[in-house]
Amino acid sequence: MIDGDAVECWHCGASISRAVGADTASGAPTLAASEVDGGTREFRGPSMIGRDVIGQYVIRRKLGEGGMGEVYLADQPAIGRQVAIKIVHAQTRGRDLDDHVARFRNEAKAAASLESPHIVQIFNWGELDDGTLFMAMEFLSGPTLGELVREHGALDPERVVAIATQVCAALTQAHAAGIVHRDLKPSNIMLIERGDAPGPSFAKVLDFGIAKLEGSDITRSGAMFGTPQYMSPEQLRAEALDGRSDLYSLGVMLYELLAGALPFSSPTAVGYVTAHLHDQPPPLPRHVPRALAEVVTMLLAKHADDRPATAAAVADALAAALKGRSPIAVRRRARQRALRTTLLVTLAVVSGSALSFGGWWLWTTRAKTNAALERERARGRALEQRVREQDLAVQRAREEARTIAQEQLLSSTKAREERREVQAANSSRPTGGLDDETRALLTRTRGQLEVTLRRVLDGRRIPPSEVEDVWRTHEARVAALEAGELEEVELREQLVSMIQLYRRSFEPKRPGDELPLAQLDATFMSMPTKLGHALGEAERRELLTAIYETYDAQDLSVNDRTYFKRLAVAKLIREHEVAPGEQASELVPSDAIPTKPTGPKRPDQPPPDELPTADDDDDEPAGNQAPLPSLDGM
Known part of the structure; x- marks a missing residue:
């Protein structure tokens, strides 16, 4: 794993003196006696001093030890040289050090497969009869x-x-x-x-x-x-x-x-x-x-x-x-030569392709015409289907309107309870481990994280009381930071945790969710509806009344009550609004039907699937977004 300041060799567990390799995760303790101290963790495996290893090496003295095993200096009498031998005992392998053993084998395989004077040489490695792993390598003397x-x-x-x-x-x-x-x-x-x-x-x-x-x-x-x-x-x-x-x-x-x-x-x-x-x-x-x-x-x-x-x-x-x-x-010179070659090849290709362009144009024109005719036939079949479903759609709209409010309230309550449970279980650390999103967020400053959190809260369906509670909690943490009771990195990690929680727990806002309730009410009462979804004025008012009465009966703050009403009415509009190119049902004279609800225009407003994410480069505060003037395309 990432280790910014390790003081042990994770191959054998031996303790490394701070004077050697203190700036990195491991030094070269297994190869030179000067790089290993005696170790701070006692290893209780059988003594190896004087032991013969596969009939080739005789262990003379210990160079270092640790929680995984030991490193020894050994003689190889047959050719008169000294080697360094790493040992991992069988009882060590039985403990929770499988990663260490895997790295031991990995090092042996990697280094032994290479033959370079500039890579440490592995002479032998394997497993003894008692399950002990060993690796014999050249014994080096010198500084790192x-x-x-x-x-x-x-x-x-x-x-x-x-x-x-x-x-x-x-x-x-x-x-x-x-x-x-x-x-x-x-x-x-x-x-x-x-x-x-x-x-x-x-x-x-x-x-x-x-x-x-x-x-x-x-x-x-x-x-x-x-x-x-x-x-x-x-x-x-x-x-x-x-x-x-x-x-x-x-x-x-x-x-x-x-x-x-x-x-x-x-x-x-x-x-x-x-x-x-x-x-x-x-x-x-x-x-x-x-x-x-x-x-x-x-x-x-x-x-x-x-x-x-x-x-x-x-x-x-x-x-x-x-x-x-x-x-x-x-x-630069190499790129210039490559560019000249590419230009010559391109000129040759263009000359050949010009001859076939005319035939290609005729073929594509015919294909486009046939595709347009098929689209018209499909549109006619869809229109016939909508007419047949008209009566069923009207009845279903009336029934669904009475349940919209309750469903929205239950969904918000469930999400709020999940937030409390996650905060109680993990009050500061980002959830999910160091995945790609977490690593990206951890690279940001506190100010950038606050901007990202605000965007998440503004872009999600979250009741106003919940948003206010989030910022009150954050202000308390900032005060703790200024008082020296909290570290800057802890505050940033808490911000990352909140960003991930609200992205996961609350769905994004849909167009129209932020329009004023009065404007949504007027839009629904006067808008043309889909063919097959014709609603009279009395029927529309009945749907709205059912929604309003449902929320008025709930124990909610004024802001939350208005917020849930807006969401429910916006959903009604999305279900009945005429999409561009569709035929509308006739309810009132056409000159009295506004084609779009009035409101300021925001050409740069992103669609729902382009809400800011952890990868956004814009770190400026988003501010209050202007309401969308239309619910088209929802």
């Missing part, structure tokens, strides 16, 4: 890239490019095998001494515990794994990933190595999520060559399509940047 940055700060651009090029070689191998690392960060890059190069300079990519293999994924549906400081936007959105997600993480690493600090900073994981999804990083320091800074900017693109396609392409761009060649200029 994270330790190097903490000790020295920003590194020279030449050294950064040298290290990044080696990481690209490892990623090229992994991506070609269908493996996405998903947790690339400085603490998962170890530098060791190799050859004649002075000091540790040979890069090794570690920790494939949450890597994604083709055809297999240890993650659960909707879950996110990784370290939020380095995760790509698509990884934070739990979308399908490819190698370009690792390239984004590489871009974050390059920024940190060149600037001595991460591109974004936050005290919480949610802050990093917001920054990676929406914010642009500050410019790199001036000592960084401009061409190199452009490569980093390309890697940090929010959309995967705007990043380089492969790790090999990144390595080439880094090498060119050190020579002063801008990657943006190279891409």
Whole structure:
């Protein structure tokens, strides 16, 4: 899962010293004794010191331990080398650590399938007779890239490019095998001494515990794994990933190595999520060559399509940047060549297609004529059907009018009771987990969330007393925030919870719901009705009286009583109103029938299915909406 400040290795449970890997979710505790301390949780499995493992390894001493298992240093006498061995005992597997075991197997499969000098080598792995899982890997000695940055700060651009090029070689191998690392960060890059190069300079990519293999994924549906400081936007959105997600993480690493600090900073994981999804990083320091800074900017693109396609392409761009060649200029020339080719092909296609245009036009004209004739025949059949159903429709309208009010009241009461139950069970945390909508809402400021909540309340069928209660509750929470009794993040999470609750519990408003009751009454009494739904003046007044009497008998506030009457009368109008193009029943002389109810016109009023959502970019308050002048199309 997302872990913004882990202090344990989730492969073996060993405690990691704060001086090593404190800025990331895990370091390299399983590979080097210098990166593991003795562990803070005692493991009570059988002692492994001196034990022979599959006849090849003899365990000498413990490097670290934790709640999942242990890490040992072992000899391999047959070839005279030392290895690091991870152990997960059988009794550990019987506890509630199935995810840890799955990651253990995942790391072994991922790393063992790769053959690159820049990826930690897995010699052997499997299961012993007593059920103990083990994995033997090369024992490395050297600092991690994270330790190097903490000790020295920003590194020279030449050294950064040298290290990044080696990481690209490892990623090229992994991506070609269908493996996405998903947790690339400085603490998962170890530098060791190799050859004649002075000091540790040979890069090794570690920790494939949450890597994604083709055809297999240890993650659960909707879950996110990784370290939020380095995760790509698509990884934070739990979308399908490819190698370009690792390239984004590489871009974050390059920024940190060149600037001595991460591109974004936050005290919480949610802050990093917001920054990676929406914010642009500050410019790199001036000592960084401009061409190199452009490569980093390309890697940090929010959309995967705007990043380089492969790790090999990144390595080439880094090498060119050190020579002063801008990657943006190279891409521009490539696009120009592609455009010229496309224009030539288009001209050839247009020349050929012009010859067949005349025949196509004749065929489509005939098809349109036949379709229009069929629509007219269907319209005639529908009109005949409506005439036959006239008597039945009138009787049904009279019966339904007497039940509209009671149904509306019961629906609102049920929704209000559900709101109280949800608030009692979960008074502050957003419901539904970190789904896409919740993650989108959590990225907003308090002011933006208040605007969204107001839109939800304004756009839903919610009694006025309920809306007033919501804002009174929110004002009390704001007062608690100002008094220091509530954290800003808690207030935002409560707003998210309210937004989700009212979207789920109340249906959207329909056109006409907000018109004044007097205007709705007059509209229903004078409007033409559908053919087959003819209603006399006395019948219409009888329907309205039944609605009004039902609500007057209820224990409601004045505003709520008027509100429910408006909804019920608007429903009557929608059921009987003549749609554009339909034939109307004759009730009164045509010159006395208004074709539209009077009222101000709002051309920009959105239809019901376009009410604002969590994804709206407009953060301005919606204000009071003008009533719709017509109920057409409902």
